[in-house]
Amino acid sequence: MSGHSKWATTKHKKAIIDSRRAKLFAKLIKNIEVAARIGGPDLDGNPTLYDAVQKGRKSSLPNDNIERAIKRGSGQDADAVEYQTIFYEGYGPNGIALLIECLTDNKNRAAADVRLAVTRNGGNMADPGSVSYLFSRKGVITIEKADGVTEDRVLEVGLDAGIEDIEVRESSFVVTTDPSSMVAVRTALQSAGLDYESADVEFVPAATLPVDADTARTVFKLIDALEDSDEVQNVFANFEITSEVLVELEAE
Helix, strand or coil: CCHHHHHHHHHHHHHCCCCCHHHHHHHHHHHHHHHHHHHCCCCCCCHHHHHHHHHHHHCCCCHHHHHHHHHHHCCCCCCCCCCEEEEEEEECHHHCEEEEEEEECCHHHHHHHHHHHHHHCCCEEECCCCCHHHEEEEEEEEEECECCECHHHHHHHHCCCCEEEEEECCCEEEEEECHHHHHHHHHHHHHCCCCCCEEEEEEEECCCEECCHHHHHHHHHHHHHHHCCCCEEEEEECEECCHHHHHHHHCC
16 A cells, blocks of 8 residues: 555545544635735646646535635635645654645744644654655546446557556556646546546655554554644655555544
8 A cells, every 4th residue: 555645535535524624624715825926826737727727626625715716816806815835844743754835824833733732642853954865756636437348448648648657456447647747647538438537646655664563553643633624735755555454543
């Protein structure tokens, strides 16, 4: 099992039907606002905004919220907020590396939220650069398995467009690309009738550390605490869960 990304995919599906829906929506809206601010409100001319809107729709974000976020981000609405992206680095239990992405209008508040969540849940903050070198920036596209959607078909369609790797999971295929190739790969998949679940630029660990069930529980608790903050958009980590440990956790 490949680290945090697979766990996040499972968690994401659960999140849209539980009490964290409002927080999920707030994070999706921020992404849309920032994408519209950087590249403008036209989805056809702004692939980053297109993907942010697609992610919102897949998560049942209402269209009214999407339209208001685009207006705020592109300056059509007087209530626009200026967000900045900040990364914090840290370690979880047993030396698990954490790269924490914040999108905030208040740097001091974000720093305080992250530090509190990390130190209260068995982790430690790290100096800038001490963790980030363990991760590479990649385009990550998730395609749900369906009739006619096979690993061979995905590779056939996407290799020329820039697929670097494909991971086969229980219910999906996860494709990684160079960030500059993500839109080309996503477009090729769509043109071939292969719908995608999400397309994001993420930080993927170069290597992962296997963890036992106890460590996994503690790491999950720490990541939950971080993601509970309105300032935190994403948490990337380099842990790996074996199928045996996953079965043990799912049985609880």
